[in-house]
Amino acid sequence: GTAQPGATLEYFINIENTGFSAIDLSDITQVIRVFDDIDQANLLTYIPGSARLNGVSDTNVVFTAPRLYVDYGNLKRLSPNPLFSPGDKFTIRYLAIIDANAAQGLNISNTAAIDWGVQNFMPVDNTTPITCSGGMQNVDACTSIDLAVGGAPGVATLSGSLWHDINFDEVRDTGESALAGWQVEIYFGAGSINPGDLLDSVFTDASGNYSILGLLPNDAGSLQYALQFRPPLASTDTASLGQVSIAPAVSATAGPSSLLSLTVTHASHTPNINLPIQPNGILYNSILRNQVTGAVLQLTNPAGVVLPASCFNDPAQQSQRTLSSGFYKFDLNFSQAGVCNAGMDYTVNVFPPVGFIDYDNDPTTPVVSLIIPPATAITDAAFDAVNCSADAVGSTPECEVQASEFAPPVNVPPRTAATDYYQKFTFSNGLAEDQIYNNHIAVDPSFNNAISISKTSPMVNVTRGQLVPYDISLTNTLDAPFYDLNVEDLFPAGFKYIAGSGRVQFANGSYVKTEPVHPPGTLNLNWEDIGKLDSNSTLKLKLLLVVGSGVGEGEYVNRAQARNALTGALESGQASATVRVVPDPTFDCSDVIGKVFDDKNLNAYQDEGEEGIPGIRVVTARGLEITSDAYGRFHVTCAVVPNADRGSNFIMKLDERSLPSGYRMTTENPRVVRATRGKMIKFNFGAAIHRVVRLDMADAVFEPNTTKMRPQWLPRLDLLIIELAKDPSLLRLSYLAENESESQVNDRLDAVKEEIKDRWQALDCCYQLMIETEVFWRKGGPVDRGEFNE
Secondary structure: OOOOOOOEEEEEEEEEOOOOOOEEOOOOOEEEEEEEEOOEOOOEEEOOOOOEEOOEOOOOEEEEOOEEEEEHHHHHHOOOOOEEOOOOEEEEEEEEEEOOOOOOOOEEEEEEEEEEEEOOOOOOOOOOOOOOOOOOOOOOEEEEEEEEOOOOOOOEEEEEEEEEOOOOOOOOOOOOOEOOOOEEEEEEEEOOOOOOEEEEEEEOOOOOEEEEEEEOOOOOOOOEEEEEEEOOOOOOOOOOOOEOEOOOOOOOEEEEOEEEEEOOOOOOEEOOOEEEEOOOEEEEEOOOOOEOOOOEEEEEOOOOOEOOHHHEOOHHHOOEEOOOOOEEOOOEOOOEOOOEOOOOEEEEEEEOOOOEOOOOOOOOOOOOOOOOOOOOOOOOOOEEOOOOOOOOOOOOOOEEOOOOOOOOOOOOOOOOHHHOOOOEEEOOOOOHHHOEEOOOEEEOEOOOOOEEEEEEOOOOEEOOOOEEEEEEEEEEOOOOOEOOEEEEEEOOOOEEEOOOOOEEEOOOOOEEEOOOEOOOOOOEEEEOOOOOEOOOOEEEEEEEEEEOOOOOOEEEEEEEEEEEOOOOOEOEOOEEEEEEEOOOOOOOOEEEEEEEEEOOOOOOOOOOOOOEOOOOEEEEOOOOEEEOOOOOEEEEEEEEOOOOOOOEEEEEEEOHHHOOOOEEEOOOOOEEEEEOOOOOEEEEEEEEEOEEEEEEEEHHHEOOOOOOEOHHHHHHHHHHHHHHHHOOEEEEEEEEEOOOOHHHHHHHHHHHHHHHHHHHHHHOOOOOOEEEEEEEEOOOOOOOOOOOOO
């Protein structure tokens, strides 16, 4: 490269014994020492530690600014072979950096010297510069090299520009796009065909310009230079997009993106070795309208035969693969009669990359866009590129199908004149005016979720015969409008579309009555071609369904999705809305009514004069809690949906803790009633204040450690029965315990309870006797039998 300020230079010093005798370095009086004054103020600085002797770091290499000192004799003296014989060599290599503020053109002169043979001593202070012509003692030989900052003396320079030549005049005009980042490769050793060996490469800057410095003159030799221009990420199947342009005086042969047989002279500068590209067009995405990378394009003849590479000025143009620019180009040479001669019809076949629709699922079959199809079908007559009836720019002799060198922007509707292109052409010869330009070819992308779709219904629970509204919302998530959209709706079996209910709401909020297509006997609704859906805008559809009379209870899902009308590809996911068909309150539900009353006569029925009890809680098995009103009444709407065929049991229980103090139930609790659909069921609960008869007992009533009552207490049971028979009563058995165990107390109460029940049953009295038990512990609780108490 060039010696620019701040750059690093690499120096080599090569030493060889070219004499007829060896130097015996085992003799301490014999030396081989190399000296190099490197550091030069404000110009060149040695990079510490970079020096290498025969490729490795060595202690015999010492740098003391500004001088590098290498004692090779000492290294050999310690080796198994201390002789430095004729033909022996060694190399010193080091790095130095050019001062960042060094002026362009300032000369850097570097001198190295050698002292060999009988030992002499160099000056220790390093203040005397090394010179090759006198004034320097003990120097047996020396050599110098000069290099200018920012230049390369004695060599040639090349330069030029790369741009998109939209008016085909090979002159860089204002507004023509620069080609930045392109690679310019330099070859040497070439003939007129083979470019030779790669020497180096440079890249164009942001303005599309490049410079090549440091080429050795080759005007006196037979070997020649060659240049090759390559776009970023180019490969072997990247096509040339233009012909190199040079001045007539330049000694070289221009070709497609290449220059061969280039000769340069001493200290010369050859400017304007340019590449104005003139592609046939761009391969682009029919929706997003951006360039397509990685597509393969082929050219075939009327027989459908893929042309051989020899039919093109650049063989890589056959089966070329597009880069990020999307450009493509074919330069026919009409070199083979019957295969690729003038006047034939030629067809451009496109093989899109992954992510684009392959309509027949066969990667070997070419395909172009259905959204933006060619202006004429592939089966129609070929477009005549010579006469060019569709020339969009009449001011140039070239045939330009569209006015712009860019693909149509997203605001241009598909299938209009601004999106026209052709796939089949008739070419007459290789002249530029018989080519075709701005023929931008579209391919269709494959989007799975380009359209965001949602479906909702304000209804959650519906009944048979009810109308159910649905809303479908479509949002375009892309930075381009969508055309040719169909919306498909699949509604549940048993539901029915209400004719005339379809509506489409556009971005301005207006609704337009739009009926979907509803094939008879199907569950499908199709809104075809609902119109343009702009980028990041939302479109809504509305419809009404009715729940059929035969629909059973449960959840029913309505689904919707968006599809491209032309390609058939899904453009959205599947949205769904779920409604639950529930029993009809009038025809399917069973309501519950009831009352909690004061059963004063304890007959379990509400008689005249027996009023309701307010504020009483009644609970269902599913946890529903109802409180009686001021008249003791309660009501549950649609408390149960009984089985349609055999009915269902329904249970309710009164919370006895909510009864007023002293009240006890006189009716069954909980209660179970058989429910049938559409019929009301009734629950009445009676409660009353009972006469309480109390029987007190203690340990002395029973035989020790048994549940048997002492004989003297048995007659008291007869008196108890007589008392209970006088009026409906509640019997409460009370036990005062002290040293008994808890189980013994419970057993004694159970024994007395069973005895009383037997006697009451034998009496066959008028009401059902209710017995309660309670225990009082004199010591606060049962005695702990598990511990020893002193």
